[in-house]
Amino acid sequence: MPALAIVAERLIDGTGRDPIERAAVVIEDGRISAAGARASLTIPAGARVLEDNDLTLLPGFMDMHVHLASSGTNLVRILMTPPSLALLNSVPNCARTLAAGVTTVRDAGHTPIGVRLAAEAGHFPAPRMELAISLLSQTGGHGDDLMPCGARVGITMNVDVPHGVVDGVDAMRRKVREVLHAGADWIKLCTSGGVLSPGDLPDHAQFSVEEIRVAVEEAAVVGKRVMAHAMSPSGIRNALMAGVATIEHGCLLDEESIALMKERGAYLVPTLVAPGDVIDGAKGGGGGLPAEMVEKAERIGGLHRVAVSAAIAAGVKVAMGTDSAIGPHGTNLRELGQMVRCGMSPMEAIVASTRVPAELLRRADLGSLQPGKIADVVAVSGDPLADIDSLADPRHIRLVIKDGAVAYDFRGEAVAVQSSSASSPRAAS
Numbered sequence: 001m002p003a004l005a006i007v008a009e010r011l012i013d014g015t016g017r018d019p020i021e022r023a024a025v026v027i028e029d030g031r032i033s034a035a036g037a038r039a040s041l042t043i044p045a046g047a048r049v050l051e052d053n054d055l056t057l058l059p060g061f062m063d064m065h066v067h068l069a070s071s072g073t074n075l076v077r078i079l080m081t082p083p084s085l086a087l088l089n090s091v092p093n094c095a096r097t098l099a100a101g102v103t104t105v106r107d108a109g110h111t112p113i114g115v116r117l118a119a120e121a122g123h124f125p126a127p128r129m130e131l132a133i134s135l136l137s138q139t140g141g142h143g144d145d146l147m148p149c150g151a152r153v154g155i156t157m158n159v160d161v162p163h164g165v166v167d168g169v170d171a172m173r174r175k176v177r178e179v180l181h182a183g184a185d186w187i188k189l190c191t192s193g194g195v196l197s198p199g200d201l202p203d204h205a206q207f208s209v210e211e212i213r214v215a216v217e218e219a220a221v222v223g224k225r226v227m228a229h230a231m232s233p234s235g236i237r238n239a240l241m242a243g244v245a246t247i248e249h250g251c252l253l254d255e256e257s258i259a260l261m262k263e264r265g266a267y268l269v270p271t272l273v274a275p276g277d278v279i280d281g282a283k284g285g286g287g288g289l290p291a292e293m294v295e296k297a298e299r300i301g302g303l304h305r306v307a308v309s310a311a312i313a314a315g316v317k318v319a320m321g322t323d324s325a326i327g328p329h330g331t332n333l334r335e336l337g338q339m340v341r342c343g344m345s346p347m348e349a350i351v352a353s354t355r356v357p358a359e360l361l362r363r364a365d366l367g368s369l370q371p372g373k374i375a376d377v378v379a380v381s382g383d384p385l386a387d388i389d390s391l392a393d394p395r396h397i398r399l400v401i402k403d404g405a406v407a408y409d410f411r412g413e414a415v416a417v418q419s420s421s422a423s424s425p426r427a428a429s
Ligand SMILES: [Zn+2]
Pocket: 065, 066, 067, 108, 323
């Protein structure tokens, strides 16, 4: 592959340091070989040079909480979707995510190993992904898909996704081994109730500390870690006491649980867009969600922003995540504006979406535009430090480069992307 150079108005390298004006990135053999002021670096002879007006270069964004094999919250539509179709829907979901500038994701459940293997084989455009496969829940907990009518909604019955309901220490040990065998990179537990579960409340803890601890221990045996859907302070505390690495949502974080997060060095993945997406989905999708779930989302939304603002102010490590599937895939970068409205600077929101998730994943080769790193590069039009919400507008995403190869080149397509067609990776799901 010939060298690739992208020349831009400015470069934000993801480390948090000031942007560099009139900059360029040079890519050779899938890695960044140079990044900095255009005048300070040499573009190799024969390199392919990409440029456009008023571009900003950024590292590929990293979303630490998506569900690629799930699409929307409409219960009726979920009931009418065969598992094979649900699985195939992950193909456009992956493409939309990558087209939005998200080059790496962590999938928080329901996506089987085949999606990752097919993506790695190049069968369709997709972000790099780490998978939790199953979503483990106690009986009657957030991940129990048994509906009050007695039917299971099937979202946990995807091909190659072990059923996630488990109770007791010995059963948990066996279940974690089963999920690891199914290819999980992460173990996902629900340690509190949630919004989209019929029989519980976000305010209550789920699983005992002993059950959570055995999951952490079993995962650690093979060098893997645990992520916890945790909203209530008690559920967050139990997860942290047992050694969970990342807290998902954290909607009801209080002073004590924030202090414990800092003490344990745990990451918060806020998914600030999720409660609003539940409400929008219920309004926009012809209903399909019971009123009590919408009411839970409305109550949680306001508390969530207060809790995340307090965590940011206290210096908790925050990594971007969206719970995409609840909202449309490919709209991930809306989360950065939400993080800014909870107290981050635009630069901090970018770092929380690049360098910090790379640290969370222990991927020192990702997350910044520095020599030697894997070349995941996004070029956007305009300056996201001046308008963070511009990142969420797909018309601003101009180039998406993953592993040094151009995945999407939208230069010159400013008008075309506004009309959504079924074949476009940008079409709304
Ligand atoms: Zn989720």
